Amino acid sequence: MVRRAAVAGQFYSSSKSALIKEIERCFLSPLGPGKLPVVVKDGPRRIAGAVVPHAGLIFSGPVAAHVYAEMAADGMPETVVIIGPNHTGYGKAVSASSEDFETPLGVMRSDRDIVSHLKGVVEIDRAAHLYEHSLEVQLPFLQYLDPEVKVVPIVMGRQDIIMAKETAKVLREACAGKDVVILASSDFSHYLPAEEARKKDEMVLERIMRLDAEGVVDVVEKNDISMCGYGPVAAMMMACGGNKARLLHYGNSGDVRPMGEVVGYAAAVVEK
Numbered sequence: 332m333v334r335r336a337a338v339a340g341q342f343y344s345s346s347k348s349a350l351i352k353e354i355e356r357c358f359l360s361p362l363g364p365g366k367l368p369v370v371v372k373d374g375p376r377r378i379a380g381a382v383v384p385h386a387g388l389i390f391s392g393p394v395a396a397h398v399y400a401e402m403a404a405d406g407m408p409e410t411v412v413i414i415g416p417n418h419t420g421y422g423k424a425v426s427a428s429s430e431d432f433e434t435p436l437g438v439m440r441s442d443r444d445i446v447s448h449l450k451g452v453v454e455i456d457r458a459a460h461l462y463e464h465s466l467e468v469q470l471p472f473l474q475y476l477d478p479e480v481k482v483v484p485i486v487m488g489r490q491d492i493i494m495a496k497e498t499a500k501v502l503r504e505a506c507a508g509k510d511v512v513i514l515a516s517s518d519f520s521h522y523l524p525a526e527e528a529r530k531k532d533e534m535v536l537e538r539i540m541r542l543d544a545e546g547v548v549d550v551v552e553k554n555d556i557s558m559c560g561y562g563p564v565a566a567m568m569m570a571c572g573g574n575k576a577r578l579l580h581y582g583n584s585g586d587v588r589p590m591g592e593v594v595g596y597a598a599a600v601v602e603k
Contacts, residue, residue, distance in 0.1 A: 333438060334430040334457065338464045342387045343471060347435045353388055354396075354475045362586055363393035364400040370476055374406020377602040380513040380571030382539065382564055384596035385415065385465045390584045391518065397579040397598035398514075399472045407477040408512045410442040412502060412570075414563035415465030415516035417488040422459025424489040425452050425498050430460070432467070432482060436474040442481040448505035449483075452497040459486050465516045465560065483511075490562025492548045498562075499544075499569035506570070515567035517560025519595030525585050531556045532581065532595040539599055540576045544568040558595075573601035 336345075344350040358367050383398045384391035417426065429446045432439045446455070460466070466484045473480050487498065502513065519535065520528035535558060538546035544565040551561040558564075568576075577600050583593035 332430045334428060334432050334460055336434050336467065337462045338467055339435055342464055342468050345435060350435045350471055351475065354471055357388060357392035357396040358400060360393035362582055363396040368400045368403035368476065370403045371406050374404060376406045376408070378402060378405045378512055378600050379573035379603050380515065380567045380601040382515050382517060382597055382599040383469060384518050385468045385516045386518055386584065386594060386596065388468065390587050391596045394580050394582050394596040394598050395472060398600060399476060401579065401600050402512065403476050407480055409510040410445060410481045410483060411473055412483040412485065412506065412511055412513040413466045413469055413516055414485045414487065414513065414566055415463065416490065416560040416563060417459055417463060417486040418465060419462050420488065421461065422456040422488065423454040424494060425454065425485065425487050426456035426459030427453050428457050428460045428484045429455055430457060432470055432484065434470050434474060436471055437478060439470050439474055440481045442483050445483050445505050445509060449501055451501045452494060453485060453501045459488070460484060469514060469516055487562045487566070492545055492565065495544065495548060495562045495565040496569060498566040502570040513567045513571045515560060515563040517558060517564050519558050519597055521557040521559070521594050522592040524591065525583055525593045528583055528593055528595045532597065536578060536581065536597060539564065540578060542568055542573070542576055542601070568601060571601055573603055575602045577602065
């Protein structure tokens with residue numbers, strides 16, 4: 332079974348040729364890495380996890396490209412687990428899918444072996460994935476780097492620390508011995524003046540840099556920070572087994588198009 336593209340033509344280009352050009356513009360952008368990535372076949376494979384934004388590529392794509400450039404230089408894994416927030420409200424508290432995912436660049440295969448070992452709070456529920464964009468916008472970047480990479484898609488409807496811990500536990504067990512990178516798909520503060528957004532987002536980024544997963548959830552909830560994927564970020568940090576975090580880039584939608592209220596975007600990696 333194949334999950335068809337839901338936001339092609341909205342969040343990113345709907346034709347293969349236009350999408351490739353759009354992805355390359357993200358890499359070449361002054362807000363991005365500034366050059367096209369070269370995938371290192373036998374890279375050091377230090378990256379265990381990452382935080383990457385998921386708005387339309389015109390806005391957050393250059394920031395996201397920082398993560399994918401790092402992954403290319405590090406060597407691509409066999410499988411990428413992507414954890415994102417559930418924007419639609421459909422499905423279970425934490426929903427995985429065993430379907431392959433289609434984009435204009437082709438079909439990205441599901442790692443059904445890992446999916447078959449998911450249990451506990453992570454339930455198979457395709458309804459949660461039908462219209463969800465937080466995972467879909469990551470796929471063209473991955474396909475551009477390596478058409479053979481597989482995916483394990485997970486969306487979180489509940490993002491409290493208990494659910495994040497349980498999700499991380501399930502992922503650690505299901506991915507044991509596998510060649511994986513875990514991506515947390517999240518935008519940061521929504522619809523605030525740029526300086527206010529930065530101040531709030533820096534509170535979260537400080538916790539991420541300290542690999543303090545509980546602190547991420549705590550600071551978001553206590554300070555009413557409108558970060559949509561804090562639960563996925565916490566789950567990624569607890570599941571990936573990394574011991575060092577690096578901030579690659581922070582920006583906002585106002586960097587692309589002047590606006591009074593912005594959405595914050597961050598790119599970060601967690602390394603072994």
